[in-house]
Amino acid sequence: MTETALNRGKTDNLKDTKQYSLSDRIFNFVVYSFSFIFLLITVYPIYFVVIASFSDPYAVSGGKVWFLPYDFTLDGYKELLKHNEIWRGYWNTILYTITGAFVGLAVNIPAAYALSRKDLVGRKFIMLLFIFTMYFNGGLIPTFLTIKEFGLYDNFWVMVLPFSVSVYNIIVARTFFTSSISEDLWDAAQIDGCGNLRYFFRIVLPLSKAILSVIGLWIAVGQWNSYFNALIYIKNAKLYPLQLILRDILIINNVQSALGTGEAAQIALRLANLMRYSIIIVSTVPIMIFYPFVQKYFNHGVMVGAVKG
Known part of the structure; x- marks a missing residue:
């Protein structure tokens, strides 16, 4: 392996191990947090409709359905x-x-x-x-x-x-x-x-x-x-x-x-x-x-x- 290739590999390793500053970490945390919140706002209503279609309607109206179907049923589709x-x-x-x-x-x-x-x-x-x-x-x-x-x-x-x-x-x-x-x-x-x-x-x-x-x-x-x-x-x-x-x-x-x-x-x-x-x-x-x-x-x-x- 040539000296140029070794230097290039060392440079890539330094880039990979580069430490972010405190301000960069805060910024990334805020961006990822907002992205996750917007993802939940967009995806969860669709997911809720899916699990509600397989749940007992009284459990849905009673607020018992959150992440998984409650009292699983296919009666609605049937x-x-x-x-x-x-x-x-x-x-x-x-x-x-x-x-x-x-x-x-x-x-x-x-x-x-x-x-x-x-x-x-x-x-x-x-x-x-x-x-x-x-x-x-x-x-x-x-x-x-x-x-x-x-x-x-x-x-x-x-x-x-x-x-x-x-x-x-x-x-x-x-x-x-x-x-x-x-x-x-x-x-x-x-x-x-x-x-x-x-x-x-x-x-x-x-x-x-x-x-x-x-x-x-x-x-x-x-x-x-x-x-x-x-x-x-x-x-x-x-x-x-x-x-x-x-x-x-x-x-x-x-x-x-x-x-x-x-x-x-x-x-x-x-x-x-x-x-x-x-x-x-x-x-x-x-x-x-x-x-x-x-x-x-x-x-x-x-x-x-x-x-x-």
Whole structure:
């Protein structure tokens, strides 16, 4: 081993054994303490819902559930899975989510790219019109009448098409294109005889995987959790999304517990309280499983363009 390698090893050992000053230790202690507190604030409510879904509801309301399930039970999940319409709701929600994500990307991404181009005539005025809709809209009744006139009422596409445009997503994607896609690429593509459409599909989109993942995730989560649009614009129970079916199940159980008497009412009330936590788990687990696969793109896509230099 050479003398240079030995000196380098000694330097690394000195760095590893370097003692922090008192102020550094205090600072690290404060940072780690706050990080741990914020972690508890974020994670514990989710953990509590999970253990509460496996615990006796009276133990939950009595404050006996803290870190582990109390009086372990699967009654909430068993009662919930007795309703066969849940699987139809899952299927509908998956279709709404996948279709809505593709349609949302197909609408918002090209619009954002067009608004990021400096050679777009009237770009600032068009952007002003987009931003105007973030603060003012026609309201529920005009929107309902418009959807009905277009023949989308009580239709599969009412959950996808009318609300596919998101100005916020367009602004985020436009910022990405402006800060991350160099104009030199467009100049080079023009020299090679590349047109606008070919440049967008062959060069811009492959370089935009991060923002495509972020916008797609936002749209998918919004579609998965959507229930208000279905409540207003869908009357056919076969088209209900999962969230609306779970809501109806919970209402029915609450009504049964309120109308019952004696021991039957107590059992119905216990199941209704238990199913509240089971419904939260059933409706959120798919998205929680899907999120880690796009997390790396999510972090990069949100932060890209925020700092330049």
